[in-house]
Amino acid sequence: MADSLGKIPPHNLEAESAVLCALLIDHNAILKVGDLITPEDFYHEKHGIIFSAMLALFEQRESIDLLSVANRLKETNELEVVGNRSYLAELTNTVATSSRILQHAQIVKKDSILRKLISVGADITSLGFQGEEDIETTLDAAQQKLYNVTQRSLQQKFVSISTVLSEAFERIDELHKGDGKLRGIASGFKDIDYLLAGFQPSNLIILAARPSVGKTSLALDMARYMAVHEKAKVGILSLEMSKEELVDRILCAEAGVDLWRMRTGKLSDSEDAQDFPKIGNAMGVLSEAALYIDDSSSANLMEIRTKARRMQMESGLDVLFVDYLQLMEGRNTENRVQEISEISRGLKLLAKELRIPIIAISQLSRAVESRNPAIPKLSDLRDSGSIEQDADVVMFIYRKKMDKGSGECPPDELRIAEISVAKHRNGPVGGAKLFFKEETASFRNLDTRHKA
Incomplete structure (x- = not known):
């Protein structure tokens, strides 16, 4: 049958007949193509x-x-529809053996995808002629239709628990033999990784704190470790800082060089400091890392979905950082609470769709400052309670030095940051202490070896 343009859609009846013939003459052939093609x-x-x-x-x-x-x-009651037994008998004469069933099935699948592309193209054309006032909704619908075509050939279906259990046993056995190997992507902070077992695929992780406590610094430290040491493909969507600012921070943290000295051109040439050799070495390490930055000043949920999908298809994407959630735009701009709810839900769905962890930085409401000490709680998440609901993990940063209501900070706590895992959907909650080095605006694992 012809399509709307009067052309015959791509198909290969000989390949279809060959697949059916192979299945009729070899009852085991279904094992080769049962999960590749559908009716x-x-x-x-x-x-x-x-x-x-x-x-x-x-x-x-x-x-x-x-x-x-x-x-x-x-x-x-479908035997007559297909041409009775005579047509089935005719099919058995198409090929002599089932040896090439996989190749024939791949031809059938390819033509099917091409037909779906043609159909989606017609749908997108129709969307264009409809002329919806909300162009973002139209673009999102069009992009989703096209993306669905590429995903259907890879999409998993319902699977038996026996299959999942078999995979789980292999994974558990690998973890057991791996001497502490994490299931997810390691952040580089051992106590956090111990609690979370790394950042898991399909999870939405919220990292929240009040301004100037170190949200972005901690996120960049994690992103840098993942890209450099875990060899992960890391995307950073920064709605607040420019790519130049981010690179300065990442470079200084990797090199261990004073951030302010670098920004003001006061790097030391002395043999003791060796700022330039350190920066040179850090540049070499970072240049080989799969770390990608987008510093668009504003982005809505649709744009972030598009960018993430494109990156995963073009270069791969293992983890995505978003800085920060409250700067994103939703469709419902009249009600901020509903807008943030839409955004947090959208990020969770994107994490599931791409099967990657998404770490979203979030602000806290001023209510936290009314307490003494101002240690964050889940109810402090700004603008919406749905953030807590959608997130798989919620982490807070608390630094006593930045808590104005807690009085004078003891000298031994000036550089200490407390990371609280306040929500963990699939594991324990708890806390971890990190060392914050203000000179490089970066966090480090706290050395506890010399504690009494």
Whole structure:
């Protein structure tokens, strides 16, 4: 049948017949293509019906052959639709063996994807002619339709728990042999990684604190460690700082060089400091890291989805940082609480869609400053309680030095930051203490070896 342009959509009836023939003459051939193609992938309707009957027999652990398929089609009143037993017998003469069933199935799948692209193209054209006032909604709908085509061929379906258990055993065995290897992506901070077992795929992690406490610094330290040491492909979407500011921070943290001295051009040439050699070495290390920065001054949820999807398709994406959540824009701009709810939910769905952890930095409300000490709680998340609901992990940063209401900070706590895991959907909550080095605006693991 022709499409709306009067052209015949891509298809290959010979390949479809060859696949069905191979399945009829070799009952084990279904194991090679059962998870590759679906009845909807066949261009000829009766071929899809026959393949559906074969899948039903396979699910019932019955043999797939000419007689069983004919009986199955008779039971579902579809035997006459496909051309009776004579057509099934005709199919068995298409190929002599099932040896090339995988190649033939791939042809069927390819043509199916091409037909879906044509259909999506028509849908997108229709969206354009409809002329919706909200252009962002139209663009998002168009992009989602196109993205769905690429994902369907990779999309997982419902699987038996026995399959998942088998994979789980292999993963547990690997972890056991890995001597402390984490399930997720390590952050570089051992106490945090111990609590979370690394950052897990499909998780939304919220990192929150009041201004000037070190939210961005901690996020950049994690991103840098993941890219350099874990060899992960890391994306940073910064709505607050420019890429130059971010690179300065990342470079100084990696080199261990005073950030203010570098920004003011007062780097030391002395042999003791060796600022320039340190920066040179750090540049060499960072240049090999898969760390990508986007510093668009404003971005809505649709733009972030588009950028993340594009990056994953073009260069790969293992983890995404967003700085920060309250600077994002939603569709519902009249109600800020609903807008933030939409954004947090959208980020969680994006994490699930791309199967990556997303770390979103968030502000806290001023209510935290009314307490003494001003240690953050989940209720302090700014603008919306849905952030707490959507997040898999919520972490807070508290530095006593920055708590104006706590009085004078003891000397031994001036550089201490307390990281609180206040919510952990799949594990324990708890805390960790880190060392904050103000000169390089970076965090370090706290040395506890010399504690009494």
